[in-house]
Amino acid sequence: MHGEIAPGHALTLRGVGQQFDVSMTPAREAVRRLVAEGALSMSNSGRVATPELSNERIEELAALRALIEVELASRALPRAHMALIDRLQTINGAVSDAVTRHDAVAYIRSNLEFHRALYLRAQAPAMLAMAETVWLQLGPTMRALYGKLRRKEPPHYHRLIIAALKAGDEPGLRLAVRSDVTQGLKMLAS
Amino acid sequence: MHGEIAPGHALTLRGVGQQFDVSMTPAREAVRRLVAEGALSMSNSGRVATPELSNERIEELAALRALIEVELASRALPRAHMALIDRLQTINGAVSDAVTRHDAVAYIRSNLEFHRALYLRAQAPAMLAMAETVWLQLGPTMRALYGKLRRKEPPHYHRLIIAALKAGDEPGLRLAVRSDVTQGLKMLAS
DNA sequence: CCGGCCGGTTTGTGATCACACTCCGGTCCC
DNA sequence: GGGACCGGAGTGTGATCACAAACCGGCCGG
Incomplete structure (x- = not known):
């Protein structure tokens, strides 16, 4: 989700297992779960790698972000108090810091934390989970995108x-969220 | 997804395994995947059951269906030819048949097949997958709902x-899809 | 010089097992 | 009579293993 792995990077069950000091079984469960959520892609032979998204798929995911996150922001608006704005x-x-440090992972992480x-104020856990699933699918691609636009x-x-x-x-809120979500991902298509 | 299992029904790994003539390992993977997609709920002790959704969650999922499926229908419209309408x-x-036969599962199945x-004509696989994930989460609840409204x-x-x-x-299409998707699920809140 | 072939190695799959924890029943004590 | 306790059955977890398939070298033939 945070762009720590580049698109197209291959993973092995034994490798993931060693990385976290567990056997293949829990590693397999974790990997299969991420495949189910679309965060990893699995070849027809079972090999697993981070996905390299086509431009069409990126456009779809950006549209999904726009749809869901605009709704979430809209639902959060009446509950937004000063503490939230602070x-x-x-x-x-933190986002600005990451930008000046050219730290892609920190940028993505703090940007998503902002959203x-x-x-969270929308009190809509199912919708938020859906949005996070989309973020998960876009993680590696966002890292690659950050490298392109300096x-x-x-x-x-x-x-x-x-x-x-x-x-x-x-x-205004709906427009701002839609723009923020769509802005970066449009660049990739060009 | 098709409402074959009522909400709150418990599942065991060994039971699922026997049901499909496999050992616990594939059964566990399948169950964990469905948990990841929100189709099954897992207690903090690892027991697995079909979820009993709160009214708030049902409203959220209905709103998600409306958002995503209206967009999908809108994208499918310019590609819809006579063969599709037929x-x-x-x-x-088939939906009507299922209604007259009072066959809840067949009704849900053919209704989802309609959508x-x-x-499919929208050529948006990521969005369709998202919509199907929502259907999956609503499956057991839709069965219970069908029983309530005759x-x-x-x-x-x-x-x-x-x-x-x-x-x-x-x-008109957007309104019709939104109405169709929202209609049934609103009943449950009352 | 290039493409197909062919071995060894890597990798995923599914089964089995030991273990810890949970759940549920009866039983016992107050 | 009711509630706490306790024991056994049931259940999920993670490790290990055997096996089949895929991958990736190098090699050989054209």
């Missing part, structure tokens, strides 16, 4: 999200 | 969907 601004500072903190400035749309939250502006 | 009408006949046939007539909104497809009416 927390979002703190996390946003999760907001969506970001210099912290995310612009996060500020718009916070502003819309403060103003209680639901249409 | 097929949908045929499947709709899947439409969404349907007599075949689904009204399916006809609206077909009519909107024929007319190329996108707003």
Whole structure:
């Protein structure tokens, strides 16, 4: 999810097992679960690797993010108090730090933490789980994407999200979330 | 997914294994995968059962169905030719049959087949997989729901969907799909 | 020089087993 | 009579093993 593994990287059950000091059995369960969630792809011979997503699939996943996360943000809006906004601004500072340090993994991790903190207020665990499943599928690709576009400035749309939250502006919030989610992934198609 | 198991029904690894003439290992993988997808719930002691969904969770899942399936239908619309509409009408006949036979499982199965046939035209496998994950989570609940409302007539909104497809009416299609998806699940909250 | 073949090695699969924990029943004591 | 206790059956977990298939070298023939 955090882009620690590049797309197309192969994994073996015995390797994963050694990495976590367990036998093949728990490693197999974990890997199969991640395959079921779409986080890993399995060849027809059972070999497992991080997926290399096609542009069509990336577009689909971006559309899913837009659909689900806009709804989550919308549901979180009436429950968003000042404590949440403070927390979002703190996390946003971590995002900026990661950008200036050119730390892709930290950037992805804190960026997702920003979104999760907001969506937790929606009190919609099934929807949040769905969104996280999409994040999981996009993890390796987001890492590759970050390498392509050399970001210099912290995310612009996060500020718009916070502003819309403060103003209680639901249409503005929906647009800001949609833009933030869609923005980065559009670059990859070009 | 098809409501063959009632909510709250307990499963054991050895039982599932015997049912399919395999040992515990494949049974465990299958069960864990279904847990990962939310189709089964696992107690903190590892016991597995079909979930008994709260009304809040049902509302969330219905909202997810509405979000995703409306988008899928919208994407399928420009690709929908007469062959698809014929097929949908045929499947709709099976739905009606199941209703008159009071066969809950056949009703759920053919109803989902109707939706899947439409969404397959959207050429969006990731979105379809997401929708099917939601169906999976709702399977046992849909069975219980069918028992509560004694349907007599075949689904009204399916006809609206077909009519909107024929007319190329996108707003009408979106509304019809949203209504069809939301309709049944709203009853459960009351 | 290139492509097909062919061995050894790696890898996933499924079965089996020992173990710890949980659950559920009866039983005993207060 | 009711509730706590206790023991056995049931259950999930993780390790290990045998096996089949896939992969990846190098080698040989054209």
